[in-house]
Amino acid sequence: MPNVPEIFGSLVFNDATMKERLPKGTYKALKKTIEEGKPLDINIANVVAHSMKEWAIEHGATHYTHWFQPMTGITAEKHDSFISPTDDGKVIMEFSGKELIKGEPDASSFPSGGIRATFEARGYTAWDPTSYAFIKDGSLCIPTAFCSYTGEVLDKKTPLIRSMEVINTQALRILKAFGDTTTTRVITTVGAEQEYFLVDKEVFKKRKDLIYCDRTLFGARPPKGQELDDHYFGVIKPRVSAYMKELDEELWKFGILAKTKHNEVAPAQHELAPIFDTSNIATDHNQLTMAIMKTVADKHGMVCLLHEKPFAGVNGSGKHNNWSISTNTGKNLLDPSKNPRENTLFLVILAAVIKAVDEHQDLLRLSVASAGNDHRLGANEAPPAVISMYLGDELTAVLHSILNDEKYERKSDPIMETNAEVLPNFAKDTSDRNRTSPFAFTGNKFEFRMVGSSENIACTNTILNTIVADALSDFADELEKAEDVKTAADNLVKRTVEEHKRIIFNGNNYSDEWLAEAERRGLLNLRTLPECMPMYASEKNVKLFGKYGIYTEVELRSRSEILLEKYSKLINIEALTALDMAKKDIVPAVTSYIRDLAQTASLVRSIDPELAITPETDLMKKLTSLLSCFVKKIDILDKAVMGAKEIEDVAENAMYFKDHVLSAMQELRAVADEMESNMAAKYWPYPSYGTILFSV
Ligand code: ADP
Numbered sequence: 001m002p003n004v005p006e007i008f009g010s011l012v013f014n015d016a017t018m019k020e021r022l023p024k025g026t027y028k029a030l031k032k033t034i035e036e037g038k039p040l041d042i043n044i045a046n047v048v049a050h051s052m053k054e055w056a057i058e059h060g061a062t063h064y065t066h067w068f069q070p071m072t073g074i075t076a077e078k079h080d081s082f083i084s085p086t087d088d089g090k091v092i093m094e095f096s097g098k099e100l101i102k103g104e105p106d107a108s109s110f111p112s113g114g115i116r117a118t119f120e121a122r123g124y125t126a127w128d129p130t131s132y133a134f135i136k137d138g139s140l141c142i143p144t145a146f147c148s149y150t151g152e153v154l155d156k157k158t159p160l161i162r163s164m165e166v167i168n169t170q171a172l173r174i175l176k177a178f179g180d181t182t183t184t185r186v187i188t189t190v191g192a193e194q195e196y197f198l199v200d201k202e203v204f205k206k207r208k209d210l211i212y213c214d215r216t217l218f219g220a221r222p223p224k225g226q227e228l229d230d231h232y233f234g235v236i237k238p239r240v241s242a243y244m245k246e247l248d249e250e251l252w253k254f255g256i257l258a259k260t261k262h263n264e265v266a267p268a269q270h271e272l273a274p275i276f277d278t279s280n281i282a283t284d285h286n287q288l289t290m291a292i293m294k295t296v297a298d299k300h301g302m303v304c305l306l307h308e309k310p311f312a313g314v315n316g317s318g319k320h321n322n323w324s325i326s327t328n329t330g331k332n333l334l335d336p337s338k339n340p341r342e343n344t345l346f347l348v349i350l351a352a353v354i355k356a357v358d359e360h361q362d363l364l365r366l367s368v369a370s371a372g373n374d375h376r377l378g379a380n381e382a383p384p385a386v387i388s389m390y391l392g393d394e395l396t397a398v399l400h401s402i403l404n405d406e407k408y409e410r411k412s413d414p415i416m417e418t419n420a421e422v423l424p425n426f427a428k429d430t431s432d433r434n435r436t437s438p439f440a441f442t443g444n445k446f447e448f449r450m451v452g453s454s455e456n457i458a459c460t461n462t463i464l465n466t467i468v469a470d471a472l473s474d475f476a477d478e479l480e481k482a483e484d485v486k487t488a489a490d491n492l493v494k495r496t497v498e499e500h501k502r503i504i505f506n507g508n509n510y511s512d513e514w515l516a517e518a519e520r521r522g523l524l525n526l527r528t529l530p531e532c533m534p535m536y537a538s539e540k541n542v543k544l545f546g547k548y549g550i551y552t553e554v555e556l557r558s559r560s561e562i563l564l565e566k567y568s569k570l571i572n573i574e575a576l577t578a579l580d581m582a583k584k585d586i587v588p589a590v591t592s593y594i595r596d597l598a599q600t601a602s603l604v605r606s607i608d609p610e611l612a613i614t615p616e617t618d619l620m621k622k623l624t625s626l627l628s629c630f631v632k633k634i635d636i637l638d639k640a641v642m643g644a645k646e647i648e649d650v651a652e653n654a655m656y657f658k659d660h661v662l663s664a665m666q667e668l669r670a671v672a673d674e675m676e677s678n679m680a681a682k683y684w685p686y687p688s689y690g691t692i693l694f695s696v
């Protein structure tokens, strides 16, 4: 049994370590920088760097790296050793404040969406002191922001940190209008629940599609999938349990508050939830969590799949982004308290979220757009591509009473009667859950459920913070001028709910009726990434992000371009992989089965020449006809892939991949799956869905 409090954060240069190791004055100055977001003095940086290095070396580190989150979606690191030569041919271990504060990775190999020509390769990373340094694989990792020589941001963290400042400023205005003079900082908090699949490494290695694409491109449905619902919360198998145990321990060492683990709906699918933290740290921790999930799986002879849809016909993986907003005095501003009808401040914050989500459906939707997530949203396993909000019975009743100027009679806490003497009765939550809603109020936070499992949550949270800040800013303009804040706020809440109530939907988001109703309400339904991207740099969004200094128009355009390019490249890789598998493995496999069948048939006929038709000839005919269809589909996909090369415009190119290449892959797959279902297992060149899903 590990000593959890002892290992927790042992690889992190966290507050306790800094307090212990830094001179008092330096510690205080650094804390002030962190809390007030002030720039760091180089003299202080030198002292911090020295202390960090000593600590890192004691913990076995030999290198340091600026750890950043470029637009690739994964984290990037370039390792430098601490060594510095001395005159006598030896080395000493050095690390300066300058090296801590600023790095200069060659930026030309990171996507910039046309911002930076390759000859202008300079890029800078700058230390983000609000996220702690840590040791990973013998390197001291320093969380940093990444920007180009000309100052455009090239990463996902910088806008997030900016957005946290913006919502802090606007929320403080609201609090002040309500007479709060003690709060000095408002922080957004995030808890990202992470879903993932585990498959056996040996099985994984036999699937080119999993190796190159992280998802299967072929595979007939297994006899048993998830239909019995016996996996969800089921008993965890010993191999998985050993994995989860080590994963927890590793995460704890990095100061990650891994809390809950359980089996998910699909076979081989699992979930990990941490305790929430500030948006910034939660983002870093989620990136680290995904990386560590993969390395620990490898040690256990397994592969962790983070793709949004590794298997057709089986639930994919998402990431629930639980979001709230609280003060430095410890008050959660989304806590409705005992009587939300009388809690005007809460209602104002709630109204701001409602207004933000309704006005900026496009942004929330595009923040989760990816080739992988396109397979998941709207497939009755995750919310549809339409954004709506679930508020639950109690808040809906409260808002109803506000709209109708009625008194709100609060029901006493409902009691759950277990009707069994030995079981205690207990107080129920005031509203049930709605698992189908993309944006659900869950007690004292909102849970945004559209995020894909492999995505960096920075973009989503940058957008959430900014759009809510914008609504709060409008509200603050109004409340600051009001003579009677309470009355002004009541009117504001009523008006806002009246204007934006179309976004509230408490019913079943998976139903077709809802999609029709959503259309009547004028809500957006952007099904795929290429459909979302034109919204990125719309006039509304350029104005919004410009107002708060989050993104410039150039940065917005570059981001959409990067995402479009990535989308096309991914589908191109998938198509090439499918073609490779089809031509090199599947066609030869089917042919050899047909040949063996033919031999058997002629053997049978040599015994009894009367037999023209044997079971083998029946099967041969069926497979031959499928194979000839398959070969035609290969040709169609080949041509579709070639066609993409002709289209230069990135947006058009992505749209082409969606409309022509994806569908050609789908048709090819359908025939392959049909052949797989009709073949003897030993001829099929890949492990079946059944084998992969039940391999652990
Ligand atoms: P589930 O949604 O699976 O039932 P929980 O309700 O326990 O799970 O919590 C889900 C996630 O929400 C956890 O990661 C938790 O830390 C996070 N969470 C709880 N409170 C907050 C908050 N105030 N801000 C952000 N995240 C929160």
Ligand code: MG
Residues within 6 Å of the ligand: 193, 320, 447
């Ligand atoms: Mg959840």
